[in-house]
Amino acid sequence: MIRGTMPKEFRRDVFQAIADPTRRAILSLIALQSMTPNALAEHFDTSRQAVSKHIKILTECQLVRQESAGRxxxxxxxxxxxxxxxxxxxxxxxxxxxxxxxxxQVLINLKPNDYED
Amino acid sequence: MIRGTMPKEFRRDVFQAIADPTRRAILSLIALQSMTPNALAEHFDTSRQAVSKHIKILTECQLVRQESAGRxxxxxxxxxxxxxxxxxxxxxxxxxxxxxxxxxQVLINLKPNDYED
DNA sequence: CGCAACTATAAAGTTGCGCTTATATTTGCA
DNA sequence: TGCAAATATAAGCGCAACTTTATAGTTGCG
Known part of the structure; x- marks a missing residue:
């Protein structure tokens, strides 16, 4: 199961998602191997809840998919x-x-509008 | 641990700079041709001061360089x-x-949880 | 069933961001 | 010299982002 219900009307931006360094690190980690939130949180100084929120943002712009395996x-x-x-x-x-x-550079220093002579 | 202690003042990086859609538009415009702040501001709904602030951010991470020509x-x-x-x-x-x-996908489904069988 | 593990979500506080208004500085020109 | 143009900067405001603490919902297992 990938994901069924998503909060509508508000799709996040990929550019904003990768603006945060923690989220970029999360992406780099799970690009090598998929991980659980707990395993991810061990790589950072922040709490698991904070990681969970980052994951939510990444999920909302579909940079991350989830797959349930038991609990x-x-x-x-x-x-x-x-x-x-x-x-x-x-x-x-x-x-x-x-x-x-x-x-x-040279063209700009000469004249702003003189490309393609 | 991936995250080191990064001072928040240095948090101005390229990824954060391109997170804002207005700044991305500014970059796209001046990539075609260099422009003055006034000329740039005419392309947006915001004030020239707001554009000036965006330019300052872009300059701080060296995505933009300035060149004086008179006033x-x-x-x-x-x-x-x-x-x-x-x-x-x-x-x-x-x-x-x-x-x-x-x-x-295949590797992920095979690999995790080999211990504790 | 009942408890522990795993996770998500809500609430609250703090910080940072983007915008506007107002002021200052430099340059061009009559 | 004096004024207008072009730009930058400061101050303040509203709001979104990030974090922590606390609460709630599933799942596995004895």
Whole structure:
């Protein structure tokens, strides 16, 4: 069972979800292997309740799926939602080669509107 | 333990910077062409002061650099800092293929709880 | 059944964020 | 010189985020 009922009308943002360093660490951990909240909380200084809240946020934007196993719940990583970040990053990727950046600099210093001569 | 003691003043990192949709829009705009704060503010509903604050945050994590031109200031995009996000994303990219996700599933269902049979 | 383990959720406090209004500083121009 | 333009910064407000303490709901096992 993945998840049945979800609080509607309010879908969280992936970008906001990965803004918190604890949540990024949670994602890195369960990307290697799915874990229970208790096992996750042992890796951090915060309480299990705090970890549980982080997991809830990650679940709401579908970065994490849960799977019940008895009275334990294994959370595992859903990589597909992370694509959204990568797709947004796509518009910048052509700009972070050094040669292109330097060219950009020169053009900006000359005239703001003179690309593509 | 993953979480070290990080002073809250240094919590201004790239991930938090791109968490705000207005800041993401600012980055997308100046990635195409460097702009002044006034020109930027015309694209949004908020005041110029609010845009100025967003720019300050983006500058603090070096996603944006400024260049004075008379009494105007042209802000342009610094793509290099965006690499940090891409590098963090790298650990998940191999999980985006469906075939790998299914393999992960199988391993998860087999592995946990070998002790205490 | 009854208790312990595992987890979620509610409540309350503190901090941080984003916005607006108001003020200050620098530059261009008549 | 004096004023307008462009921008930054300070102060204050409302609200959302993060954490802890406390409470409640399932599940496994004797």
């Amino acid at each position: 334990e719940i294994y959370y595992h990583f859903n990589a597909k939602q992370m694509k959204e970040v990568d797709q947004w990053l796509e518009q910048f990727k052509k700009l972070w080669e050094d040669r292109f950046n330097q060219l950009d | 105007e200031i042209y802000y342009h995009f610094n793509a290099k800092q965006m690499k940090e996000v891409d590098q963090w994303l790298e650990q998940f990219k191999k999980l985006w293929e469906d075939r790998f996700n299914q393999l992960d």
